[in-house]
Amino acid sequence: MHNYFLTILISLSWITIFGQEPADTSRSNKAIEDLTYQQQPGLALAASKIFFSKKRYSISGFGEVNYVGYLGPKDVTVGDMELYYTNLYRFATFFGFRITDKIIWNSELQIEYLHDGLREGHHEFVFEAFIDFLIHKKFKMRFGFFPLTMGYVNNNDEPVMFYSVNRSEVERLIVPSTWIEFGTMFYGSITKDLSYALGVSQGLNAQNYIGGTWIRQGREIRFNVPRNIAVNPQLNYTGVKNLTLSASGYYGFSGQGKRIEYQGGNPIVRAPILLGAAYAKYDYKNWRFVAVGTMGSLGQTEKIYELTKNDEGVGQVVGKQTYGYLAEVGCDLLPYFRKNKEVPDKKNWFVHRKEMKFPVFVRYERLNTHMGVQPDLLSYNRDQRDLDILTLGINFNTRENIVFKANYQFRQNRYKNVGVPESDLVEFGIGFIF
Numbered sequence: 001m002h003n004y005f006l007t008i009l010i011s012l013s014w015i016t017i018f019g020q021e022p023a024d025t026s027r028s029n030k031a032i033e034d035l036t037y038q039q040q041p042g043l044a045l046a047a048s049k050i051f052f053s054k055k056r057y058s059i060s061g062f063g064e065v066n067y068v069g070y071l072g073p074k075d076v077t078v079g080d081m082e083l084y085y086t087n088l089y090r091f092a093t094f095f096g097f098r099i100t101d102k103i104i105w106n107s108e109l110q111i112e113y114l115h116d117g118l119r120e121g122h123h124e125f126v127f128e129a130f131i132d133f134l135i136h137k138k139f140k141m142r143f144g145f146f147p148l149t150m151g152y153v154n155n156n157d158e159p160v161m162f163y164s165v166n167r168s169e170v171e172r173l174i175v176p177s178t179w180i181e182f183g184t185m186f187y188g189s190i191t192k193d194l195s196y197a198l199g200v201s202q203g204l205n206a207q208n209y210i211g212g213t214w215i216r217q218g219r220e221i222r223f224n225v226p227r228n229i230a231v232n233p234q235l236n237y238t239g240v241k242n243l244t245l246s247a248s249g250y251y252g253f254s255g256q257g258k259r260i261e262y263q264g265g266n267p268i269v270r271a272p273i274l275l276g277a278a279y280a281k282y283d284y285k286n287w288r289f290v291a292v293g294t295m296g297s298l299g300q301t302e303k304i305y306e307l308t309k310n311d312e313g314v315g316q317v318v319g320k321q322t323y324g325y326l327a328e329v330g331c332d333l334l335p336y337f338r339k340n341k342e343v344p345d346k347k348n349w350f351v352h353r354k355e356m357k358f359p360v361f362v363r364y365e366r367l368n369t370h371m372g373v374q375p376d377l378l379s380y381n382r383d384q385r386d387l388d389i390l391t392l393g394i395n396f397n398t399r400e401n402i403v404f405k406a407n408y409q410f411r412q413n414r415y416k417n418v419g420v421p422e423s424d425l426v427e428f429g430i431g432f433i434f
Contacts, residue, residue, distance in 0.1 A: 181221075
């Protein structure tokens with residue numbers, strides 16, 4: 001806990017540096033431009049800053065500090081510390097440069113440290129670097145390392161953009177957010193209300209799959225000469241005020257040309273993936289409604305078992321079919337308690353009276369990493385996440401770009417043949433963007 005509160009103080013110092021209001025608040029005199037809170041397709045708010053900046057370059061980013069308390073036993077055998085950490089510290093900086101009005105460079109360096117609260121720690125560096133060619137409003141292109149357009153949170157992953165302390169399990173275990181790949185994306189507007197994106201990227205690596213997290217560990221944020229590629233289409237509809245409807249998909253192979261010894265032969269593992277996701281987001285006055293659904297299938301899981309065998313000859317039983325969905329509703333209570341509807345426009349680096357919010361929310365999640373299992377693997381032990389999760393929480397935004405969070409999760413695994421049962425969680429976090 002000492003490290004947790006120390007890092008909160010460090011984070012607040014970053015907010016002070018990047019969020020302070022100088023005496024002359026004209027845009028031309030600010031070292032760091034304010035965010036316009038606009039989004040470029042496929043990017044979150046801070047990541048989009050360069051596309052709406054009046055300067056030739058932009059500096060932006062986000063940070064978050066999270067603490068997770070387990071009210072029961074904790075499963076540390078899943079193989080991905082992001083799913084069982086106690087403390088998370090994350091800071092990301094974006095640097096954007098406008099080469100011309102039609103060619104824009106953008107890059108990110110993200111530093112992350114996780115700790116399990118006992119003895120295990122993990123450092124990670126995440127890079128994004130891509131260039132956009134804004135050829136026409138109906139046809140634009142992005143090339144490099146960038147987030148895929150899958151699901152909701154993968155393109156809305158900055159802490160002020162979602163209510164819970166951590167990203168939902170549906171979009172960590174089924175849609176493996178944050179999901180960054182090397183490739184090319186074409187995007188633009190079909191009509192005023194309908195937009196599209198179509199990405200082509202390097203495929204996942206099935207050799208790294210872990211049963212309890214489906215395809216999550218197959219992500220590789222580095223360039224390899226790909227033996228497999230994937231396609232990622234998306235359609236977005238915004239024809240109704242304050243409503244966004246989105247559908248996206250992913251199809252590709254993940255065997256990366258690997259061969260295995262199998263039934264007396266030496267076949268190539270192809271491991272095809274088909275994943276679909278859709279979401280709806282609707283804002284009405286002080287209310288926000290979000291629904292997300294996803295389904296996926298993975299082929300040749302019996303060969304993936306052979307591909308992932310460890311030194312003891314035991315492989316990973318990965319789900320052949322999987323699904324997840326969530327429904328969330330949140331309401332900002334602060335307007336109902338304000339006696340004076342005309343809020344004075346008082347602000348400093350930490351508080352902006354007109355931007356203050358106090359949302360409460362409830363979210364229900366249902367997911368199963370092993371909705372279908374290859375018959376040959378049914379008798380083997382597997383790490384199945386057949387989860388019901390109810391999350392109750394609150395946020396407090398001192399200004400639009402700073403949030404304090406707390407939530408409680410009631411968790412149950414319907415699959416009973418597990419070594420460690422699911423534990424309820426209490427979570428606290430602080431996040432900011434600049």
